Amino acid sequence: MIDLAGGGERVSVLIAGAGPVGLLLAAELQRRGVSCKLIDARQGPLHWDRATVIHPRSLESLASLGLIDRFLEAGTKQRAVKIYSGGQLLGTLDLSECGSAYGFNLGLSEETTESILSDYLCAMGGTVHRSTRLVGANVHDDGVVAEIEQDGDRYRVQAEWIVGCDGAHSPTRELSGIVLEGHDITQPWAVFDASIAGWTDDFELNVGYLDSVPVILTSLPERRWRVYLRPRSAESDLVDDALSTVRQYAASASFIDVANPTRFHCSSKVASRFRSGRVLLAGDAAHLCSPAQGHGMNTGLQDAFNLAWKLALVCRGVADSTLLDSYDVERRPVAEMVARSGDMTDFGEMLTDPAERRERDSAIRATFAGSASRHNEIVAETELNVDYSASPIVLAGAGSALAAGQRVPDTITVRSAGHTLVLCGDATAEDSGFASLLDALRKVVDGSSVFEAVVSLGTADLLDGRGSTTLLAVRPDGYIGMRSERDHLAALERYQELVTARPSAIAT
Numbered sequence: 001m002i003d004l005a006g007g008g009e010r011v012s013v014l015i016a017g018a019g020p021v022g023l024l025l026a027a028e029l030q031r032r033g034v035s036c037k038l039i040d041a042r043q044g045p046l047h048w049d050r051a052t053v054i055h056p057r058s059l060e061s062l063a064s065l066g067l068i069d070r071f072l073e074a075g076t077k078q079r080a081v082k083i084y085s086g087g088q089l090l091g092t093l094d095l096s097e098c099g100s101a102y103g104f105n106l107g108l109s110e111e112t113t114e115s116i117l118s119d120y121l122c123a124m125g126g127t128v129h130r131s132t133r134l135v136g137a138n139v140h141d142d143g144v145v146a147e148i149e150q151d152g153d154r155y156r157v158q159a160e161w162i163v164g165c166d167g168a169h170s171p172t173r174e175l176s177g178i179v180l181e182g183h184d185i186t187q188p189w190a191v192f193d194a195s196i197a198g199w200t201d202d203f204e205l206n207v208g209y210l211d212s213v214p215v216i217l218t219s220l221p222e223r224r225w226r227v228y229l230r231p232r233s234a235e236s237d238l239v240d241d242a243l244s245t246v247r248q249y250a251a252s253a254s255f256i257d258v259a260n261p262t263r264f265h266c267s268s269k270v271a272s273r274f275r276s277g278r279v280l281l282a283g284d285a286a287h288l289c290s291p292a293q294g295h296g297m298n299t300g301l302q303d304a305f306n307l308a309w310k311l312a313l314v315c316r317g318v319a320d321s322t323l324l325d326s327y328d329v330e331r332r333p334v335a336e337m338v339a340r341s342g343d344m345t346d347f348g349e350m351l352t353d354p355a356e357r358r359e360r361d362s363a364i365r366a367t368f369a370g371s372a373s374r375h376n377e378i379v380a381e382t383e384l385n386v387d388y389s390a391s392p393i394v395l396a397g398a399g400s401a402l403a404a405g406q407r408v409p410d411t412i413t414v415r416s417a418g419h420t421l422v423l424c425g426d427a428t429a430e431d432s433g434f435a436s437l438l439d440a441l442r443k444v445v446d447g448s449s450v451f452e453a454v455v456s457l458g459t460a461d462l463l464d465g466r467g468s469t470t471l472l473a474v475r476p477d478g479y480i481g482m483r484s485e486r487d488h489l490a491a492l493e494r495y496q497e498l499v500t501a502r503p504s505a506i507a508t
């Protein structure tokens with residue numbers, strides 16, 4: 001650590017920004033015994049709501065923290081996505097086909113998401129230091145000296161790492177010199193909350209209307225809707241604008257109890273790097289996308305899940321800091337994919353030429369009608385299409401089902417803060433060596449800082465290579481880090497070396 005002349009508070013990790021991403025990251029570091037300080041410039045949480053859609057992949061991750069009941073109690077299920085244009089239904093995505101136990105998006109205000117995550121942080125022994133702003137940072141090879149302003153006073157905090165979860169205008173990003181690459185979305189957006197009198201369809205929906213005033217409806221608890229639209233002009237009445245579209249489908253519809261009509265601009269940008277030495281970026285500080293698909297916060301939450309276990313291993317001295325490079329390698333392509341797909345949706349929404357709109361509509365019809373293409377849309381919508389097989393810290397075995405880099409299905413429970421070893425195979429076959437391997441794995445876990453739990457499936461049903469005993473090392477973020485079909489302990493040793501960049505001695 002740097003010697004800080006004049007003293008100053010010392011922490012392992014300083015997190016700037018207590019939005020959903022900073023809250024989750026801080027809680028996950030605390031859970032792993034890493035001291036961190038979470039600061040936020042604001043006096044209290046934001047009450048103006050933004051993210052309303054939590055996708056199944058995020059729900060799975062929240063379930064792994066034991067938080068799912070609170071989220072499900074608070075939110076409303078959006079079981080399908082329907083896309084309309086020119087008065088007609090182009091297609092429906094039934095989210096129960098996504099392959100997760102959570103076959104729906106959850107409609108919930110970001111304010112409630114933050115409140116649940118704040119409680120979780122508190123339960124892990126953490127807190128948010130409010131009215132506390134990052135104003136400067138001196139980054140060295142071995143740490144960061146951050147300048148903090150609180151109630152008009154300035155003081156310094158010495159941290160081994162700083163993570164910028166400080167949103168679109170991220171001061172951490174600015175201070176580190178990392179640039180955002182991409183473009184502003186020129187057509188403005190607008191949003192308001194309302195109930196709809198005269199609604200004739202189901203309430204558990206996301207609905208997209210691709211008409212001259214594009215409108216997206218996402219359902220919220222108590223039969224409220226969050227209404228997104230592209231307003232006609234800078235002065236137009238937002239409710240009239242949205243109604244002009246919705247009435248093409250529900251003639252007697254009207255918006256009642258309208259709340260918070262707001263216009264806003266957004267961007268489609270990704271940071272050139274998610275890590276620069278001792279500085280890391282996550283959430284909106286690292287990537288911005290069109291709100292059309294509701295991926296912004298969800299992508300940020302997955303950043304936090306990906307980063308927390310890695311940063312904890314580094315802070316605890318178990319892994320070399322090169323492990324953090326895999327955070328950039330794994331998460332930046334996801335952010336780029338989300339930004340690209342948001343751009344395409346945005347572009348399609350704003351088409352005005354009748355021929356181009358017809359072409360767009362028939363492409364959507366065809367995509368939603370074909371079972372393979374519809375499935376691709378469903379897994380993209382639900383964020384179950386993320387795959388880290390190209391990551392440098394993934395050790396692949398044979399087989400395509402449950403391959404290394406894929407998300408582990410939620411039929412396998414992963415709850416531990418460290419890796420879970422999952423042994424699949426025929427436990428009853430006498431010569432399989434299943435029982436003795438299971439025993440050996442329990443011993444590995446006993447003395448390990450990387451592997452924490454062992455799960456025995458005693459069946460090969462989930463695998464394509466039936467019969468052979470297969471070992472999976474499932475990472476704390478729910479992705480398969482290693483798959484082996486033979487020489488399991490040696491494979492585990494290689495995997496641990498890959499993750500920690502330190503010698504290990506599992507097989508001996």
Ligand SMILES: Cc1cc2nc3c(=O)[nH]c(=O)nc-3n(C[C@H](O)[C@H](O)[C@H](O)COP(=O)(O)OP(=O)(O)OC[C@H]3O[C@@H](n4cnc5c(N)ncnc54)[C@H](O)[C@@H]3O)c2cc1C
Binds near residue numbers: 021022
């Ligand atoms: C209208 C709208 C609708 C959206 N809908 C969805 C949706 O349905 N689904 C979805 O996934 N996403 C959605 N998003 C995106 C989502 O709101 C963001 O991606 C999400 O809030 C990002 O969370 P974050 O924690 O990264 O940043 P933020 O929530 O922006 O938090 C950043 C925090 O950093 C703090 N901060 C800033 N500067 C400093 C400083 N110098 N020192 C200390 N603290 C600082 C701020 O006070 C703030 O609390 C939507 C966005 C908009 C605008």
